[in-house]
Amino acid sequence: MATPNLGIKEHSHGGGLPVSKLDVHGSFDPNDFPKPTGREEEWRFTPLRRLRGLHDGRNIADGVVKVEMSAPEGVTVETVGRDDERLARSFLPTDRVSALAYQSFTEAVVVTVGKDTRADEPVFIRVTGTEQGDAYGHVLVRAEQFSSATVVLEYAGTSIYADNVEFVVDDGARLDVVSLQDWDRDSVHVSHQYTKVGRDAHYRSVVITLGGDLVRLSPKVGYTGPGGNAELYGLYFTGAGQHHEHRSLVDHNVSHTRSRVDYKGALSGEDAHSVWIGDVIIGEDTKGTDSYENNRNLVLTDGARVDSVPNLEIFSGEVEGAGHASTSGRLDDIHLFYLQSRGIPADEARRLVIRGFFAEIINRIEVPELRQRITDEVEEKLAFHD
Amino acid sequence: MTTFEIRGLRADVIISEDERKEILKGVDLTINSGETHAIMGPNGSGKSTLAYAVAGHPRYEITEGEVLLDGENVLEMEVDERARAGLFLAMQYPIEVPGVSMSNFLRSAVTAVRGEAPKLRAFSKELQEAMKAMAFDSSFAARGVNEGFSGGEKKRHEILQLELLKPKVAILDETDSGLDVDALKIVSEGINRAKEANGMGVMLITHYTRILNYVKPDFVHVFAGGRVAESGGPELAETLEAEGYERFVKVGA
Ligand SMILES: Nc1ncnc2c1ncn2[C@@H]1O[C@H](COP(=O)(O)OP(=O)(O)OP(=O)(O)O)[C@@H](O)[C@H]1O
C-alpha cells in the first residue's frame, strides 16, 4: 500500500529526539510550561491558531457543555467539586493545555467500579457542547481490584474544549474504554487520557475521532505493577480541512508489561491533516517488556497530509519484543481490481475495501449499537467523499 | 451459444510510469460455449499476461487487437462490466483483500453479477453448499478474502466463486498448480459442474496434463513468445508432456 508522490509527508522515525518520561516533567502549574510557539517537538504538527486560545491561558470559560451520565449496577457515578481528594492522584499534567484544563474545570465526573464488580452494561459519559466558547472538564474512572467494566466517553456538539481523563485500573481489573470524538465541524478539543495499569490488570482503549475542526488527543499509559496489559486502538476519518492528532505514550516503567498500539486513519479532501505520534519507552532495569505499535493511513484524495511518527526508546537490554510499523498510501488498485473482476462496481469495491480497512478497529468495540453507529457515520463520511 | 474471440491481441506489461514491455504479440483464439481449450506453454511466455489483459488488470495495457464476447467489445468495458457480461478469471495468484469478509465479498459479487440481491436465506444456503462442495469449513466465511489462505485454499476459493457467478467464459490460470490430488479432484469437479450447468467455455492454462485427465480439453494450444504457436487436439498435450517446449522456446526467442 505504498504509492509515492501524493504530497504526503511521512516520517518513519522520530529523528532521535528524546521522549520525556511520564510524570517526570509534569506539573499542575501552567506557568511551568512556556506558551507554545509551534517550534517545540510536541507542538510542531499542531496549527496553534486553530486551538482558539486553549493553549494561551486566556480562559474566559464562556462555553457551555452538558454532561450526562448513566451507569449499570455496581458502578457509581458522581459529579464532584474541585476539592474532591480522589482527583489528580494518578497523574501530573504533561503540557500547558493539560495544566490549564486542570486549573479551569469546575466540576468533575468520578466513576467507580466497585471491587469484584462485573458491570454487564457500559457506563456512558456524554459531553455535549451547547454553546461555542472555551470549556473545561475532568473525569476520573477507577476500576477497583478484580472488577471489569466498559466506559463509553462521547463528545459531541460545539465547543472549544480541554479536559483530562484519568483511568485507574487496579490490580487484576479490566477496563474497556471507547472514546468517541464526534464533535460538530467547528469544535476544538484537546484531551489527555492518563491511564495507570495495575498488576495483572488489562486496559483496552478504542479511540474514534470523526468530528471537529481540530482534535488533539494524547493517551498516556503507565504501569503500577507487573503483568499489566494495555491495548490502544484508534480510528480516525479526517475530512477536508480537519486536523486530527493522536499522540500516544506508553511508558513501560515496570517489568513484564505488554502494550499494543494500533491506529488506523483515512483522509479525504483538501487540507485534511492527520498526525499520529506513537511514543514507547522501555524503562531502565525493566525485563520482559512486550510492545508493538502500528499506524496505517489510507489517503483517499490529493491535498491531504499525513504525519506518522513512531518513536521507540529502549533503556533496557532485556526486552521480549518491541517493534513498530507505519504505512501511508492510496487504496490499493490491485485490491479494487480483484473485487471488480468479480462484477462489483468500482464505487462499491472502494467502499468494501475502506470498510474492511476500518473493520479491524471497529470490531474491537464490544458495544454493538456503538459499533453500528460508528460504521454508519464512517459510511456517511465516505458517501460524502464519493 | 456464446462465442469468445481474441483477435490479434498485443499487450504490454507496465513496469513503471515510463517503462513498459510488450508481452503479447498477436494472439488469436476463439472459444465457443461448451468448449474447453487448454493453453500450455513455457514459463514467462505470457499466459498470465493474456489472462490479466483480457480481465482488465491495471498493470497491463492492450495496444492492439480485439476481444469480443458475442460480438461485444470487451475491451471497452470496465473491469466489473466484463465480469457482469459473463467473463471470469481464476487467477494464478489470487489477491488478498484484508478486512473484507469472504461472505460479504461473495454476496456483493453475486448481487452485482445477477443484477439483484439474492434472498438472504436462499443465499446463505447456496453459499453453505458451495463452500461444502469446495471443502471449506464454514468458519472461512468470516475471514478476510484470501487473507492468510494457503495456496490450495486460494485456488479452491476461485472455483467457489466460479460456481456462484456462473460465467459464460472462464479463464483458469494454473488453477491446478499447488493442489494435492484430493484438492485437484474437488476443483476439477467444480469446473465440470459449472461447465454442465451453463455450457461455459473454458480457457484452461496449465503446465501439466494431470488436470486434463479430469477436465477434458477439446483443443490444446501451445503458447510461446507471446502468441499461440501451435494448436491441436488432446493428443498435443501428450506430445508436450513427453517432449517439452524446447522446440517452441526456440521459435519464440
Ligand atoms: N512487472 C514486470 N516487469 C518486468 N517484466 C514483467 C513484469 N511482469 C511480467 N513481466 C514479464 O512478462 C513475461 C510474461 O509473464 P507471464 O506471467 O504472463 O508468464 P506466464 O506464461 O504466465 O508464466 P508462468 O508459466 O511462469 O506462469 C515474463 O517474462 C515476465 O517476467
Ligand SMILES: [Mg+2]
Ligand atoms: Mg502465469
